Amino acid sequence: MLGTARRWRSDRLADLRAWLAIPSVSGDPAREADVARAARWLASWQRAHGARVEVVPTSRGRDVVLGHWAAPPGAPLVVIYGHYDVQPAGSGWSSDPFTPVVRDGVLYARGAGDDKGQLFAHLCALDAWRQAGVPPMRVLVIAEGAEEVGSPGFEAVLRRLARRVTPRAVVVSDTERDAEGAPTVTVSQRGHLVGRLEVDTGGPDVHPGRLGGAVVDPSLVLAEALLALRDGLLPQFDTNPAQYLGAHPAQYKGAGAAQYVEARTDAAVARAAGGRAMVGAGLDERITLRGALDVTRLATEARGGAVPARSEARIDLRLPPRADPAAVLRRVRRLLDGLAPPGTTLRLRVAATTPGVATMPDPPTRRAADEACVVGFGRTPTYVRSGGTVPAVGMMARAFGIRPLLLGFGTPDGNAHGPDEAMDLRGWAAAVDTSAAFLFTLARQIRAGPVSAGRQEITMRRADRFAPALSARIEGDE
Numbered sequence: 167m168l169g170t171a172r173r174w175r176s177d178r179l180a181d182l183r184a185w186l187a188i189p190s191v192s193g194d195p196a197r198e199a200d201v202a203r204a205a206r207w208l209a210s211w212q213r214a215h216g217a218r219v220e221v222v223p224t225s226r227g228r229d230v231v232l233g234h235w236a237a238p239p240g241a242p243l244v245v246i247y248g249h250y251d252v253q254p255a256g257s258g259w260s261s262d263p264f265t266p267v268v269r270d271g272v273l274y275a276r277g278a279g280d281d282k283g284q285l286f287a288h289l290c291a292l293d294a295w296r297q298a299g300v301p302p303m304r305v306l307v308i309a310e311g312a313e314e315v316g317s318p319g320f321e322a323v324l325r326r327l328a329r330r331v332t333p334r335a336v337v338v339s340d341t342e343r344d345a346e347g348a349p350t351v352t353v354s355q356r357g358h359l360v361g362r363l364e365v366d367t368g369g370p371d372v373h374p375g376r377l378g379g380a381v382v383d384p385s386l387v388l389a390e391a392l393l394a395l396r397d398g399l400l401p402q403f404d405t406n407p408a409q410y411l412g413a414h415p416a417q418y419k420g421a422g423a424a425q426y427v428e429a430r431t432d433a434a435v436a437r438a439a440g441g442r443a444m445v446g447a448g449l450d451e452r453i454t455l456r457g458a459l460d461v462t463r464l465a466t467e468a469r470g471g472a473v474p475a476r477s478e479a480r481i482d483l484r485l486p487p488r489a490d491p492a493a494v495l496r497r498v499r500r501l502l503d504g505l506a507p508p509g510t511t512l513r514l515r516v517a518a519t520t521p522g523v524a525t526m527p528d529p530p531t532r533r534a535a536d537e538a539c540v541v542g543f544g545r546t547p548t549y550v551r552s553g554g555t556v557p558a559v560g561m562m563a564r565a566f567g568i569r570p571l572l573l574g575f576g577t578p579d580g581n582a583h584g585p586d587e588a589m590d591l592r593g594w595a596a597a598v599d600t601s602a603a604f605l606f607t608l609a610r611q612i613r614a615g616p617v618s619a620g621r622q623e624i625t626m627r628r629a630d631r632f633a634p635a636l637s638a639r640i641e642g643d644e
Contacts, residue, residue, distance in 0.1 A: 178290045179273075179591070183266040185250075191317050192228055192251035200452050201311050202227035206248045208309055209233075212289070216296045217307070224319045228311035232327075235292050235305040236494050242334040242612055243304045244605065247570070248285025248560060249313035249340070252277040252379070258585030272577070278589040280582035282338040284575045285309060287594055291601035295478050302609035306331060307436040310558065311345060316518050317557045324565035335531045336610060339597070341552065341574030342582075345434065347593060348418055349600065350548040351532070352572035357485030357522035357535065358555035359494060363391055364478045364513045365506070371472035382507050384477040385466060391505050391512060392479060396459050398501040399494070402415075403457035403486055429551075438579075454551035458484040487522035495519060523560040527571040534608035535571055541607075542600030543593075547573070575600070 190204035191197040206226070209219045212233040222230040228251065255263035255276050266275035277283065288307070295301040308327075310320050343349050349406055365384035372381055430438075435449035445452065451456070460482045468474030499514065506512035526549075527535065536546040552572075562570050575597035576582065577590045 175450075178286075178293070180284045182283065183273075184273070185211075185286065186266045186277050187264055187570055189255075189264045189276070190251050190311065191254050192218050192312050195226075198227050201251055202229065205229045205231050205309075205311055207311045208250055211306065211428065211458075215289075215293045218291070222323050224310075224312065224323070226346075228319075230320065230323050231307075231309045232313070233289075233305075233307035233309070235296075235301065235307070237301050237304040241302060241304050242304060242609070243331055244271070244608065245308060245336040245566070246285075246286070246288045246334040246341075246601075247279045247310075247336065247558060249310050249339045249558070250277075250285070251311045251314050252282070252457055253281070253314055253583045258571050263585075263587070268591065271592055273589045273594070274586055276587055279342070279576040279580040279585050280587065281313070281340045283589040284597065285595035286548045287575060288337070288339065288601045291605075293603075294598070294602055295605065296396040301310060301605050303334075303605045305605070306333065310493060312517055313556070313558055317561065321561040321565070322338050322556060324561055328484060328565040333566055333568065334612065335527070335534075336566055336568060336570040337604070338556070338570050338572050339601075340348075341554075341558060341572055342576035342580060343574055343578050343593065344472075344548040344550065345578050346548075347543070347578060348545055349543055349597070350550045350572075350574040351527070351535060351547045351550045353526040354454070354487040354524050354551055355489055355522055355552045355555055355559060355572075357489055357491050357494075357519070358459075358520040358557075359485065359491055359498070359516070360481070360518050361514055361516040362475070362478055362480050363388060363502075364511075364515065365391070366476045366511045366513075368509055368511070369475050369538055371468045371475050373471050378473055381473060382510050383473055384510070385474065387506060387512065388464075388477045388479055391502055392461060392481070394505060395481070395483075395498060396532040399459060399483070399497065400457055402497070402508060403489065438535045451550075453553040455486060457486055457489065458553075460484075484555070485522055489522060491519035499557075506551070515545035520555050520557045522555070523563055523569075525559060525563070525569050525572050527569055530611040531608065534604055534611045535573055538600045538604035542596040542598075573600075573604075583586050 182432060185207055187205065188200055188204040188207060189197055190201045192201055205221065208231050209221055213219050215575060217233040217235050219234070220232040222232065224230060237465055253276065261267050261274060263276040266273060266278070273283070292301065292305055310317060312318055312320065341352055365387045367382050367384050429450040432447055432449045435453065436444050461479050462482050463480035465478045466474035483494070485491060495516065502512060539545065539547045559570055559572065575593065577588050580588045
């Protein structure tokens, strides 16, 4: 059995490397053909391994690929979401980002963790079930090609799809494991407002020795606007606990057991910041629950030491999980109103707004995830909050009317979006096992209904009945 599993693992790893070699950068117009090629590869692979595939066209070739994996009649439906587009490679890589390489049991490539590697773990689990028989649940794999650019058009696809299907659970694997390597279940995400502040004085650049002090400096106006937003927004967030899922959502109870969100220590957050100066204490709460205003770009057009005529700042505003982005945007506009001196224009150009979302899954799904992670990783998952924002998560929650299960398999500090993005293969094999087991454990939870904590233990001693993947382990010999 182990030899068969290893051969199966080797074949699937070769497939993953072929997919990772396609530079499907959705934010680069020059890569449109590659994004479309990655979609075709995914559709072809699923067809070749027994799925019925639909391709839903969207703008600029970023098609949504739907893979329908069959099960016995009447079996409940699980949706598995992922994305096949990736970030630009950037500099600083130790090897070509689109020539996947394995070093010391770690796979390096753009998309290895975000998100091709994680999505492909689920696909391998489905293929393993197909080889062993028929999975206990129907599965619809939804893969989009525009997640890295905000998922434009994806919500419309989901609304149409929701008229056809009613999933029992939605699984998203687009986050990382914890520092000890355990899978994570993310229970909340912050909202997001991103835009650009522009100040235009309407004239030319001028020499500060001739007119400095007489002309409006747009950079100073911009600084005043940024301080007005900081002082007018962040304290309001802190005094409204309803925006935080309640006063302090550190504990969730259900199904006779308590689940605790594990907050990172200040030291752990500081380590992740790589030596950057930190702001105060309670850092995990700051980066996962509280609102935050950051400036991601400052620019002027002046040259040669002149006072510029125009300045701009790109702002990134993170919102508490239940803050209303529309209400926040109205307050932003009120705070900016009247700040521009006469003859000066202050504009806010909003690029995108995304609401936060609460994602603690329902008790049967949570129990099934706990049991499946014991099979794959030898322990239950860590429950965490996220300071990030994945627009597709909220879109699916609204479309299907259920809270998605955010089950993170990415390598801790796997450098998603950075150089040398990585996925450790031992963890990837455990993710395949976990995904395969989840279909079994969720089906069992649905059949059994509510159970006591004492009945939740799972041994899966006959795991090879269900899938070769369940006994596969990476030995670092790749």
